[in-house]
Amino acid sequence: MTLIQRRFGVSASSMQGGDTAVVPTPPPLAPQSGTLIRAPVEAKQEQAFGELRAHCLSRIDPSVVATTTTEELVPQLERLISEMATQHRIQLNAREQKQLASELMQDMLGLGPLEPLLADGTISDILINGPNKIFIERRGKLELSGSRFRDEAHLTNVCQRIAADVGRRVDESSPMVDARLKDGSRVNIVLHPLALDGPYVSIRKFGTKVIDFAALIGFGAMTPQVAKILQIASHCRLNVIISGGTGSGKTTLLNAMSRMIAADERIVTVEDAAELQLQQPHVVRLETRPASLEGSGEITQRDLVRNALRMRPDRIIIGEVRGAEAFDMLQAMNTGHDGSMSTIHANTARDALTRMENMVQMGHLGLPSAAIRTQIVSAVNMIVQVERQRDGGRRITQVTEVVGMEGEMVLLNDIFRFVVDAEDINGKLVGRYQGNPARPNFYQRLQYFGREREWMHALTEVAP
Numbered sequence: 001m002t003l004i005q006r007r008f009g010v011s012a013s014s015m016q017g018g019d020t021a022v023v024p025t026p027p028p029l030a031p032q033s034g035t036l037i038r039a040p041v042e043a044k045q046e047q048a049f050g051e052l053r054a055h056c057l058s059r060i061d062p063s064v065v066a067t068t069t070t071e072e073l074v075p076q077l078e079r080l081i082s083e084m085a086t087q088h089r090i091q092l093n094a095r096e097q098k099q100l101a102s103e104l105m106q107d108m109l110g111l112g113p114l115e116p117l118l119a120d121g122t123i124s125d126i127l128i129n130g131p132n133k134i135f136i137e138r139r140g141k142l143e144l145s146g147s148r149f150r151d152e153a154h155l156t157n158v159c160q161r162i163a164a165d166v167g168r169r170v171d172e173s174s175p176m177v178d179a180r181l182k183d184g185s186r187v188n189i190v191l192h193p194l195a196l197d198g199p200y201v202s203i204r205k206f207g208t209k210v211i212d213f214a215a216l217i218g219f220g221a222m223t224p225q226v227a228k229i230l231q232i233a234s235h236c237r238l239n240v241i242i243s244g245g246t247g248s249g250k251t252t253l254l255n256a257m258s259r260m261i262a263a264d265e266r267i268v269t270v271e272d273a274a275e276l277q278l279q280q281p282h283v284v285r286l287e288t289r290p291a292s293l294e295g296s297g298e299i300t301q302r303d304l305v306r307n308a309l310r311m312r313p314d315r316i317i318i319g320e321v322r323g324a325e326a327f328d329m330l331q332a333m334n335t336g337h338d339g340s341m342s343t344i345h346a347n348t349a350r351d352a353l354t355r356m357e358n359m360v361q362m363g364h365l366g367l368p369s370a371a372i373r374t375q376i377v378s379a380v381n382m383i384v385q386v387e388r389q390r391d392g393g394r395r396i397t398q399v400t401e402v403v404g405m406e407g408e409m410v411l412l413n414d415i416f417r418f419v420v421d422a423e424d425i426n427g428k429l430v431g432r433y434q435g436n437p438a439r440p441n442f443y444q445r446l447q448y449f450g451r452e453r454e455w456m457h458a459l460t461e462v463a464p
Contacts, residue, residue, distance in 0.1 A: 077101040111158055113147035124205055130198030131155045140392020152198045159189045159199050168290060178273045186275050212256050222396045223433055226416050228458040229399060233382055234260035236449040237339030238442060243352035244386035249394035250343040251275060253386055257341060261315065268308040270301055271319035284311060301325040318342040324363025326356050333379035349383040349400035353410055370408050377405055381442050391429045401440050435459045
């Protein structure tokens, strides 16, 4: 029996060399994914495409699809499409036949209309607002793509496939989920009844290229002097918090800074959905787990941070602090795990401190604010503020040292601050960094690692 007969259940008389028995037609396979981006077609042609697609899907054995390579699948799909078109008297030229074969292949093996968008290296975010609105972000600007799903059920099937691939579930009883694609892209899904206009999907694409400080300088996210300061901070095992809004580049900067960690250090990462790209050979990656249908079995970031302390880490890196695990992170930074890093959502460096204080109070309501601030000051050495600015560029806007306490007020010192001077004819912001050449509070740490001269040289190069 040939592969296409096993897959599609096509009778022997309809195949070349028809000397084998008829294979029973398997049950219909529900559409799983979308269609390719294509030029608008007439309503009748679109309806014909839909009918032919349904006929073909009803003849496909999904148990065999998973065991066949793409090279084997495409020609068999084209033969099946030709047969179905003839049988149901649907006119189809060679181009449309190949197009539909590709669509069916993506229905079964890929993510439909998302596939060409995920393959486009110029797209950084994919934002889906229901089946007919797929927005993409290029170079910091949003635009409506020409791709779409067939209907709401079609998009829901894709969402459930994405969640199932990482062992999670999303449906009406559990309508929100954080997941990731096979390439590491981060996905957030919201379904009905929370989503009023169809499923909402937000995809932060996983970069295929490793972004280091040199690349960030090329993008205009920082200057060589700022990069030198961050490299020294990572090498000297300073505890760093990267602060910024959604889509500002926090995780990208965290990945770049992590490249300065020595290869002989044991690193434990804690994330809701794993997306960090650490290059070191000794990395332990931990990921949270949501509750089961019965409401049990949940593993939170706080649970993982506590467990990480028992795993003999040299550094602990938390993808994003967003709750009571902030207290455990501060405890880790204060108990010999220097060089730990994390990200946080905040608009300024001082706002980041306030958010950390509030998150600690979420899990420790009895702690006074003064005690929490003292803990923060003794744990955190530096806050790096990143921002997606109005021209679409992502830049470091502040590099701030946590100096100490004066009464109940936390003292901060801006090592660097980005100042916007003008806007060029293309709408690009033009600015500069102002540096503070004062010795930081952790100067002895710089001396211990022998990097104090490099630090001061980088500061004096841009001092006002």
